[in-house]
Amino acid sequence: MDFSFLSPLAFRLLYALPLLIVPYLLRERGKRIVVPALFLYQGLPSSARRRLWGRLKLTPLFFLQLFILLLLITAAAQPLLQRQGGKVALVLDTSASMQARMPGGQGSLFEAARQQALQALDTIPGRDAISLFTNAPLPAPVSTSADTRAQLRQDLGRVEVTDAPDPSDEVVSSFFAQLLGERGFQQVFFFTDRPLATQENTDALTVVTLGEAQPNAGISAFRLYRSPFFPDQVDATVVVTAIGRLSKGSVAIENVETGKAWQSQQFTTGESLTFSFPQLPLATTYRARLFVEDGLALDNEAYAVLPALTTVPVLFVSPSAEAAKSLGQIPNLKLERVSPQDYNPAKAAGFPLVIFHLTAPETLPPTNAAFILPPEGNTLFPFGKAATRPAITQWTAAHPLTSYVTFSLLSPAYAQAFLPVSWCKPVISSTVGPLVLAGEHDGRRYVAVGFDLFPYLGKQNLPTSILTLNLLGWLAAQAGQPPSLKTGATLTLAGVSASVRLPSGETLTPAGSTISLKKQGVYTISENGSERRSAVNLTNAEESRLGRPLRLTPITPPAPVAPETTGQPLWPWLLIAALVLLALEWGIARRAGEAVGMG
Amino acid sequence: MLPSLFTSQFLARLETLRIRTRRRFLGSRPGGHLSLRRGAGLEFADYRHYTPGDDPRYIDWKLYSRTDLSAHLPSGKIDTPAALARHLQTIHRPGKAIWLSDFLFPAEICQAGLNLLRAANFDLAIIQVLGHADLDPPLAPAGARLVDSESNESALVRFDAQAKKEYVRRLEQHNRELRSFCHQRGVHYAQFTTGQDLQQFVLRELPALGMLT
Numbered sequence: 001m002d003f004s005f006l007s008p009l010a011f012r013l014l015y016a017l018p019l020l021i022v023p024y025l026l027r028e029r030g031k032r033i034v035v036p037a038l039f040l041y042q043g044l045p046s047s048a049r050r051r052l053w054g055r056l057k058l059t060p061l062f063f064l065q066l067f068i069l070l071l072l073i074t075a076a077a078q079p080l081l082q083r084q085g086g087k088v089a090l091v092l093d094t095s096a097s098m099q100a101r102m103p104g105g106q107g108s109l110f111e112a113a114r115q116q117a118l119q120a121l122d123t124i125p126g127r128d129a130i131s132l133f134t135n136a137p138l139p140a141p142v143s144t145s146a147d148t149r150a151q152l153r154q155d156l157g158r159v160e161v162t163d164a165p166d167p168s169d170e171v172v173s174s175f176f177a178q179l180l181g182e183r184g185f186q187q188v189f190f191f192t193d194r195p196l197a198t199q200e201n202t203d204a205l206t207v208v209t210l211g212e213a214q215p216n217a218g219i220s221a222f223r224l225y226r227s228p229f230f231p232d233q234v235d236a237t238v239v240v241t242a243i244g245r246l247s248k249g250s251v252a253i254e255n256v257e258t259g260k261a262w263q264s265q266q267f268t269t270g271e272s273l274t275f276s277f278p279q280l281p282l283a284t285t286y287r288a289r290l291f292v293e294d295g296l297a298l299d300n301e302a303y304a305v306l307p308a309l310t311t312v313p314v315l316f317v318s319p320s321a322e323a324a325k326s327l328g329q330i331p332n333l334k335l336e337r338v339s340p341q342d343y344n345p346a347k348a349a350g351f352p353l354v355i356f357h358l359t360a361p362e363t364l365p366p367t368n369a370a371f372i373l374p375p376e377g378n379t380l381f382p383f384g385k386a387a388t389r390p391a392i393t394q395w396t397a398a399h400p401l402t403s404y405v406t407f408s409l410l411s412p413a414y415a416q417a418f419l420p421v422s423w424c425k426p427v428i429s430s431t432v433g434p435l436v437l438a439g440e441h442d443g444r445r446y447v448a449v450g451f452d453l454f455p456y457l458g459k460q461n462l463p464t465s466i467l468t469l470n471l472l473g474w475l476a477a478q479a480g481q482p483p484s485l486k487t488g489a490t491l492t493l494a495g496v497s498a499s500v501r502l503p504s505g506e507t508l509t510p511a512g513s514t515i516s517l518k519k520q521g522v523y524t525i526s527e528n529g530s531e532r533r534s535a536v537n538l539t540n541a542e543e544s545r546l547g548r549p550l551r552l553t554p555i556t557p558p559a560p561v562a563p564e565t566t567g568q569p570l571w572p573w574l575l576i577a578a579l580v581l582l583a584l585e586w587g588i589a590r591r592a593g594e595a596v597g598m599g
Numbered sequence: 600m601l602p603s604l605f606t607s608q609f610l611a612r613l614e615t616l617r618i619r620t621r622r623r624f625l626g627s628r629p630g631g632h633l634s635l636r637r638g639a640g641l642e643f644a645d646y647r648h649y650t651p652g653d654d655p656r657y658i659d660w661k662l663y664s665r666t667d668l669s670a671h672l673p674s675g676k677i678d679t680p681a682a683l684a685r686h687l688q689t690i691h692r693p694g695k696a697i698w699l700s701d702f703l704f705p706a707e708i709c710q711a712g713l714n715l716l717r718a719a720n721f722d723l724a725i726i727q728v729l730g731h732a733d734l735d736p737p738l739a740p741a742g743a744r745l746v747d748s749e750s751n752e753s754a755l756v757r758f759d760a761q762a763k764k765e766y767v768r769r770l771e772q773h774n775r776e777l778r779s780f781c782h783q784r785g786v787h788y789a790q791f792t793t794g795q796d797l798q799q800f801v802l803r804e805l806p807a808l809g810m811l812t
Contacts, residue, residue, distance in 0.1 A: 031739050031742075031743040031744070032743065032744045032746060033736070033737070033739060033743045033744070033745050033746070033758075034745075034746045034748050035732075035736065035745050035746065035747065035748065036701050036703045036730075036732075036733055036747075036748050036749075037701070037703035037704055037747060037748075037749070038745060038746075038747040038750070038752055038753075038754060039703075039704065039705055040703065040766055040769045040770055040773065041745050041754060041756050041758070041766060042754065044756050044757070044758065044762040044765060044766070
């Protein structure tokens, strides 16, 4: 234990301390007292014979006042009780993967980590100051070094594991570097499920790894599609990432409200599996469930809410006004036509889909798009052979573009076949080659058609009309879909007095305009008099990879730090003591004054 | 206006009291009896203090002037025996004399004054009136300028606890000497301090000491 002072300049006030004697000198300087007769006082010791310091009689009250002033000056200097011990940080991994079961044991990895941290509290010397942190969704303090061990134990007991993924390794590295650097910790313990990739880090960082790599499968994507042109049809796609050897399992889609499972598909093996669930019945909330024996249960389910039915704004880039007029007959479609010369990508970004008719931009637009008979020589979809009335020879029956199309009746007057495009798959092919290509690039959908679909003639040309609606529906299927939210992200609220019902059923009234999405499930947000629901999912293939290595960037060993500077501030106690003594002094002085007054 | 201490009840009790003398004196009144009737009439009954509502025609202004001793004393330092001697010249017949004072002047002066009155054949009683400040004066440990209230003489005194103890000892000795002098010479002595109950003192203690009946 040692003392230091944050404001030692306050001790200059000591020079003013002698001023305390002045009132005593003034008070004791020849008081005039009228007495009825002087003869009884004659012969008593005379004050005239005494000098200045002799006349000054310092009472115990004076010394009490002196002590109070010394206390106040010391408090102003802000003394700090320093501990000579080190400064230790315990960091608890609260990411979703910590919910994995402990191999061969009871409970989760997180519970094991908590126990390890509690044991560490017992082994760290009592003179060391310990701080507690969590790392997910982002590194954050739980308790400070001023807390007692008992308080730390309570805080440890209250820490909850989240459904959020780990922050990136770069974030974790910089957090540790900050702890060991500018925040002055001499030792950091990190309790996690991830082993260090290399052991080149400083001795100041101890990574306590719990569990080990174990087989796991998790839903890494769950999407619902609802075509504005076939609103009663809902399609779903579930992407499963499987790591390690797993026994066979199955994937099912359920209605959350009723718990009824509609479709179930079996799988045996594979690292990344995509399951399509076409034509699901309408429901408010859907849940994809993965039935498999694996390490982590959390990523075996994901949620989605029914996309709202909406009018789809479409940017139609075409030289043909007649084609645009024909498309205007399609319900739930709000068309805006621009000529090819007026097109620019920034405008396209404001639409959920763009149709390029007899034209093509130089680069893919930043939204879903269809390219109807693009011009020869375009760079996006190069042409192969051309043909008149080519016969359709092949199509992908499972693709939504081909639903309900009678290909025997589809006979375009003129068509140009495409050369292969790496990220696209041929959906409809003819004798001269692929006539329809479809694919996803950077999360957006694109379709290229090698013959003209327009003008839209409705029932007069059913195969072409159905293919057109399929194309529009596939591209606009996500138009009414709420944005996909991930655990660990932040949800921004529009209303000031918004309330949020959490997946647990608890209702929160956030103080600010955001809430942190720590748990997976459906959040119901009430704001501005309306209610909306959002599905929040982990769907993180990396987090599903249990026991993946932790790659920390090398951390510079901290320079030897001077003795701990985060000791206990003592000035509040000194101030309280001074106030108590001041009250005592006031009481004594008052009593003494009363005694004199009675005389 | 009398102080509130002098209630009508207290004044009524006072009316029933008589100053007791141990000797008989020659008087101007014919006869030696007392009339039980008082009030308006030609026959004189007794003197009493003026009370509000009394008819000013019945005030004996000459007697009043004689009882107002202060009117005959010079301001400043008082030479008590000389003042008494001057006052005695205005009194032609001896009688009952009651001397009220703090008697805080040297014992020989007190004794000289008392002897003067005794020599003039007065039946003498003294009441020493002391204030709380006389009995328990405030401390001035660093020294104080003490000023005599009558002579304005002053002295610098370091009046600490030790000095106070000496003062109290001197005061007690002074009072003891005064009381002893009175007892030896047949002078009634009573002491009244300002903290005492005046009614109790007048109605109980003074009759007990034989000053009043």
